[in-house]
Every structure is written in C-alpha cells, then in structure tokens.
Amino acid sequence: MRILRKLLTEKTAILAFVLLWEVVTRLGLVNQIFIPPFSKVVAAMWFLIQNGYLVKHTLISLERALGGFLLAAVIAIPLGLLMGGWFRRIQLVLNPLFEIAAQANPFILFHIVILFLGIGELAKVSIIAWICIWPILFNTAAGVRNVDSVLLRAAQSFGLNRRQLFFKVILPASAPAIFTGLRVSAGYSFFLLIAAEMMGSSSGLGWLILYSQENYNIQWIFAGATMIAILGLTMDTILQIIERRTVVWENGATDALR
Amino acid sequence: MKKYEAVVDRFLRYSGLVAFFVLWEAAPRLGWADPQFLPPLSAVLQSIYWLAVDGELYSHLIVSLWRALVGLMLAALVALPLGFILGARCPETARHLDPLFRLLSQVNPFSLAPVFMLCFGIGEISKLMTIALVALWPILFHTITGVRMVDPLLVKTARSLTVTRGVMVSEVLLPGAFPTIISGFRVATQMTVFMLIAAEMLGAAAGLGWLVHNSAMLSQIPRMYAGGAFIILLGIIINQILLKVERESMFWRECPGPVTDEVVRSLSGKTRSLYVAAFACAFAFVLICGSQEVRRVNIQGLHSDKTASHQHNHGGLVGPLRSD
Numbered sequence: 001m002r003i004l005r006k007l008l009t010e011k012t013a014i015l016a017f018v019l020l021w022e023v024v025t026r027l028g029l030v031n032q033i034f035i036p037p038f039s040k041v042v043a044a045m046w047f048l049i050q051n052g053y054l055v056k057h058t059l060i061s062l063e064r065a066l067g068g069f070l071l072a073a074v075i076a077i078p079l080g081l082l083m084g085g086w087f088r089r090i091q092l093v094l095n096p097l098f099e100i101a102a103q104a105n106p107f108i109l110f111h112i113v114i115l116f117l118g119i120g121e122l123a124k125v126s127i128i129a130w131i132c133i134w135p136i137l138f139n140t141a142a143g144v145r146n147v148d149s150v151l152l153r154a155a156q157s158f159g160l161n162r163r164q165l166f167f168k169v170i171l172p173a174s175a176p177a178i179f180t181g182l183r184v185s186a187g188y189s190f191f192l193l194i195a196a197e198m199m200g201s202s203s204g205l206g207w208l209i210l211y212s213q214e215n216y217n218i219q220w221i222f223a224g225a226t227m228i229a230i231l232g233l234t235m236d237t238i239l240q241i242i243e244r245r246t247v248v249w250e251n252g253a254t255d256a257l258r
Numbered sequence: 259m260k261k262y263e264a265v266v267d268r269f270l271r272y273s274g275l276v277a278f279f280v281l282w283e284a285a286p287r288l289g290w291a292d293p294q295f296l297p298p299l300s301a302v303l304q305s306i307y308w309l310a311v312d313g314e315l316y317s318h319l320i321v322s323l324w325r326a327l328v329g330l331m332l333a334a335l336v337a338l339p340l341g342f343i344l345g346a347r348c349p350e351t352a353r354h355l356d357p358l359f360r361l362l363s364q365v366n367p368f369s370l371a372p373v374f375m376l377c378f379g380i381g382e383i384s385k386l387m388t389i390a391l392v393a394l395w396p397i398l399f400h401t402i403t404g405v406r407m408v409d410p411l412l413v414k415t416a417r418s419l420t421v422t423r424g425v426m427v428s429e430v431l432l433p434g435a436f437p438t439i440i441s442g443f444r445v446a447t448q449m450t451v452f453m454l455i456a457a458e459m460l461g462a463a464a465g466l467g468w469l470v471h472n473s474a475m476l477s478q479i480p481r482m483y484a485g486g487a488f489i490i491l492l493g494i495i496i497n498q499i500l501l502k503v504e505r506e507s508m509f510w511r512e513c514p515g516p517v518t519d520e521v522v523r524s525l526s527g528k529t530r531s532l533y534v535a536a537f538a539c540a541f542a543f544v545l546i547c548g549s550q551e552v553r554r555v556n557i558q559g560l561h562s563d564k565t566a567s568h569q570h571n572h573g574g575l576v577g578p579l580r581s582d
Contacts, residue, residue: 013358034376092267093274100275103448103493107455107467108486111474115295184445187364192452194369209369216372225369232364 036219041226044219053208058227061205064121064196065189065231068128072185076133077178080140085170091141102134106195119200127196132185136178143177144170172247179243186239190232205231297480302487305480314469317551319488322466324548325382325457326450326496327541329389333446337394338439341401346431352402363395368456382552385457392453393446400442404435440504444497451493464555466492499537506533 018038024030025037036044048054083091106127117123147170155169197206205224212220279299286293293301309315344352367374367388378384408431416430458467466489473482 011357013355014361017358031376034373089270092270095274096271097274097278099494099497100490103451103490103497104486105452105455105489105493107452107459108470108482108489111470111482112486115479191364191366194366195456206369213369213372218373218376221370221372225365228366228369229361229364233361236360 033218036222040219041222045223045226048220048223054223054227057203057205057208057224058231060203061193061197061228062231064124064204065128065193067125068130068196069132069186069189071125071129072132072189073136073182075129076136076181077140080137080178080181081144081171081174083137084141084144084174085166098134098137102138104130106131106192107198110195110199114199123199124196124201124204127199128189128192131188131192131195135184135188136181139177139181139184140174143174143181146177147173175247176243179239179247183236183239183243186235187232190228190235193228295479297483301480302483305478306484306487309469309481309484315488317555318464318466318469318485319492320544320548320551321464321555322454322458322489322492323544324552325385325389325465326447326454326492327544327548329386329454330393330443330446330450332386332390333393333397334443336390337397338401341398341439342405342427342431345402345405345435346427349406352406359395359398363399367391368453382556385454385462388457389450389453392449396445396449397439397442400438400445401435404438404442405431407438408434437504440500444500444504447496447500448493451489451496455489463558464552 021035022038025032025035032040045054083094109130110123110127113123113127117126151169151173152165155165160168193204194206194209197204198210201207205228209221209224209228212218212224282296283299285291286296286298306315309318344355371388374384374388378387412430412434413426416426421429454465455467455470458465459471462468466485469485470482470489473479473485
C-alpha cells in the first residue's frame with residue numbers, strides 16, 4: 001500500500017500523460033491509425049507477452065545491450081583511468097583519435113561493421129560497445145584529471161604509496177564522473193538498439209520494431225518502443241541506485257546532471 | 259626547455275592522427291586488409307575530390323548542416339523557455355515531471371518512423387521533427403539543472419537589489435546557467451548528428467546520411483567512407499565550436515590567479531564580438547543557402563521520381579533496372 005501511494009505521488013506525471021494519451025486518441029482528436037490509444041498498446045503488449053514474443057525478444061535485446069555495455073565498461077574504465085592519470089603523453093597522442101572515433105555514427109558504422117564482422121551476434125554487440133565506450137572513457141579521464149589537488153597533496157604528505165593513492169583517493173574521487181559516463185552510455189545502449197538490430201537480425205526488440213514498421217503495425221511499434229523505454233529507464237534507475245550506495249560522500253551533485 | 263617541451267607536445271598531439279592515416283593507407287596496400295572493404299586513404303580522398311568537383315559534396319554538406327541546425331533551433335525554441343520556466347518558477351512541477359521526461363527521452367524517434375511519416379509525410383518536416391525530438395531532452399534537462407544550480411547567493415543578492423524579472427533572467431539566471439546549457443547543447447548535437455543520418459534514411463534525396471546509404475547500396479565503398487568522414491568532420495567542428503563557447507562563457511567563474519592581462523582581454527569583449535559576428539554570419543549562410551539548396555534538391559528529387567516512374571511505364575522491364 002505504501003509502495004502504491006509512493007508510486008502514485010512520484011509518477012503522477014506519467015499517469016497523467018498516459019491518461020491524456022488515452023483520452024485524446026479515444027475522443028478522436030488524433031487519428032487512431034497514427035497514434036493508437038494506450039489501452040490498445042497495452043493490449044498489443046499483452047498479446048505479445050502471451051505468445052511469448054515479447055519476452056523472447058526482450059531477453060535477446062537485453063543480452064546484446066548489456067553485453068555491449070559491459071564490454072565497453074571493461075575496456076573504457078581502465079583506459080580512462082590510465083589516460084587521465086599517469087600517461088599524459090599517451091593521452092596527447094590518443095585524444096584526437098578518440099575525438100574522431102567518438103563521432104563515428106552507429107547508423108553509418110553498421111555498413112562498415114557488416115563488411116568486417118558480418119551480420120552475426122558479434123557485429124551487434126560490438127556496435128553497441130563502440131557507442132558506449134566514448135562517454136565512459138571521456139568521463140573517466142575527466143574525472144581522474146579533476147581530482148581535487150588538495151586531496152592528492154594531503155594523501156601524498158601522509159606517505160601513501162601509488163597503489164594506496166589510486167585505490168583510496170583517485171578512484172573514489174573520480175567515481176561520480178565514472179558513474180555519469182556509465183549512465184549516459186546505458187542510455188545510448190538501449191536508445192540505439194535499433195541501429196544494431198538493423199543489421200540483418202531476426203530477433204530482438206529493435207527488429208520487432210523494424211518488422212512492425214515494414215508491416216505498418218503501429219500498435220506493435222508502440223509496444224516495442226514502450227518496452228525499450230522501460231528497459232532504458234530501469235537500467236538508469238539501477239545504475240543510480242548503485243551509485244547512491246557506493247558513492248556515499250558525494251550527494252546528488254552528479255545526480256541532477258546527466 | 260619549456261619551449262622544447264611545447265614542441266614535443268605539439269608533435270605528439272598530431273602523431274597519433276598521422277600514424278592512423280599512414281596505417282589506413284598502408285594496410286590495404288600491403289594486403290593486411292581487403293582493399294575492397296577498406297579502401298586506402300588515397301582512394302577515399304580521390305572520391306572526396308570527385309564529389310567536390312561535381313558540386314555534390316557542397317549540396318550534401320549544406321543540406322545536412324541546415325537540417326541539423328534547424329532541428330537544434332526548433333528543439334532549443336521549446337526546451338529553453340520550458341527549462342527556464344520549470345527550473346526557476348516551478349521547481350516542484352519540474353520534480354514531478356522528471357520521471358515522465360526521462361521515460362520520453364528514452365524513446366527513439368527513429369523507431370516511431372512510420373508514425374512520423376503518417377503525421378508529417380516524408381518531406382523535410384518529418385526529418386526536422388525527428389532531429390528536434392532527440393535534441394529536445396538533453397537541452398531541457400541541462401537547462402533545468404543549470405537554472406536550479408545558479409548560486410542562490412547571487413539570486414538573493416539580485417532580489418534584494420529589487421531587479422525586475424527580465425533583468426533577473428537576462429543578467430543572473432542566464433549567465434549562471436549558461437555553461438550547463440551549453441554542455442546540454444553539446445550532448446544534443448551529438449545525438450542530432452546520430453539521428454540526422456537515421457532521419458535521412460527516411461526517403462531523403464540528399465544529405466550526408468543519404469550519401470552514405472546510397473553508396474552502401476551501390477557498393478561504392480570509397481564514396482561511403484568519404485561520406486562517413488564528412489559526417490565525422492561535421493560532428494567534430496560543431497563540437498569544437500560549442501567547446502569554445504563553453505570555455506568562453508566560464509570566464510567570470512574561474513579566475514584562479516590574480517587578474518592578468520589575459521583575463522582583462524577576455525573581459526574586454528572586443529574579440530568576443532568578433533566571434534559573435536563570425537558565428538552569426540556562418541549561421542545566416544547555412545540557414546539561407548541551406549534552405550535554398552534543400553528546396554532545390556527536393557524539387558529535383560520529385561522530378562527524378564517522376565521520370566523514373568515514366569521510364570517504368572514505357573520501358574517495360576528495362577526501365578526500373580536502369581540506374582541514373
């Protein structure tokens with residue numbers, strides 16, 4: 001009951017939006033062919049759940065998005081820590097390259113990825129990983145670079161060795177920035193799922209949407225889009241909770257900025 | 259000694275790029291990569307040259323720039339006032355609306371492409387709307403945050419000086435929130451360039467995204483890389499301009515040392531007005547020439563569609579197979 005009340009007060013805007021959507025379409029202010037009422041979208045979702053489509057495609061998409069995201073995190077966080085930290089020279093060399101690479105667009109990239117990796121699972125995961133790497137990398141490097149120099153000097157004067165300095169000072173101090181990067185990337189990974197699944201896939205939410213687009217099944221499109229939005233939001237919330245649990249000393253400053 | 263280090267730094271800064279380009283040229287030539295898939299840099303440059311000579315490149319570039327710019331402006335036109343109102347006047351409402359906005363921001367307009375087509379057709383408007391919808395959210399979020407994070411001391415001081423609401427917005431809130439708003443714009447541009455390409459797949463007749471897709475469909479790989487290179491270049495240039503604006507806009511906030519000549523110069527505003535004038539000129543150029551080019555391209559596209567269907571009617575089976 002308490003949870004229900006909390007939900008009601010916190011998500012009033014979403015409920016109001018859904019209600020507005022339903023009413024506007026039902027009253028015929030918007031053509032129902034263009035934008036189906038919310039109840040029909042829910043019905044479509046229910047239909048898709050019942051015949052197992054939605055769960056199947058959601059799981060496949062989740063696997064791809066999470067796989068790409070985790071791969072990106074595993075590559076980008078250590079690299080960002082190194083780049084922001086000790087190897088200033090290497091950073092000078094690599095930074096322009098990374099600036100260029102970060103601009104490489106997933107919707108172009110998939111043409112090139114197809115050429116090299118084919119249309120298999122690897123291509124899809126790697127395109128998502130490619131998109132996710134850059135926000136994490138840049139944010140991590142910036143976080144390390146902007147560690148308060150007073151903290152560093154204090155730690156040094158306490159005689160911390162390099163390893164201690166890294167684990168006790170640099171890593172915790174740059175954690176908020178790293179989390180900001182992770183959250184941006186998580187957003188991208190679901191947002192651009194459709195780009196990855198344009199590459200000759202036959203499953204996944206992005207494919208479900210493309211397939212429905214080709215068949216002009218508007219209700220299914222909305223169902224798929226709603227599902228992706230919910231997944232993206234859930235992922236963001238989970239990361240936010242992890243951030244709040246682990247980064248206890250920095251309250252809310254990064255929370256608002258995304 | 260210091261000069262020497264600066265030279266080394268400069269050298270290092272470009273060495274990565276140079277090495278990358280050399281590798282790009284060498285790898286296909288030495289057979290490390292299939293030249294069919296990865297054409298050497300020289301081949302890509304050559305196709306850029308041909309595109310430039312044709313005048314095709316200018317057309318695609320200006321059309322894409324125009325779309326990106328107008329989309330961003332549409333988004334800013336909605337997001338900035340809304341952000342200011344929500345952030346400054348009714349933060350409570352903003353807090354309530356936040357979950358809804360976050361949910362909506364997760365919806366990729368490309369996945370709703372048919373809905374956009376049904377509502378706005380496949381003309382310019384549907385592309386601009388797709389772009390604007392993507393750019394809207396980062397600008398809105400950052401504006402709300404920026405306005406809310408303006409130093410309350412400044413706001414209170416201004417209020418105790420009994421400034422009017424207009425002055426409060428233009429002299430206190432806007433400069434205070436400006437750096438955050440600009441970083442919102444940077445995120446928005448990134449997304450805009452992403453979605454621009456997607457939008458140009460929705461039945462465009464020109465633009466860099468169309469160039470890449472058309473080349474990919476025709477297996478003209480060097481031309482595809484050329485288009486990709488220009489999209490990257492476009493993203494970098496816009497990003498660098500915004501970074502510059504961001505750095506300039508922070509001048510009043512970060513004065514760590516004593517007031518030096520440089521600080522005074524940055525405050526004097528002479529160079530700034532020069533910048534502003536240059537930006538305004540570039541802006542106007544893109545808007546005017548871009549809109550003309552877009553109109554020309556769209557009319558031409560309509561024409562060639564008609565002739566294509568004409569051929570199809572008369573030429574029997576040969577017509578649709580012929581490419582022009």
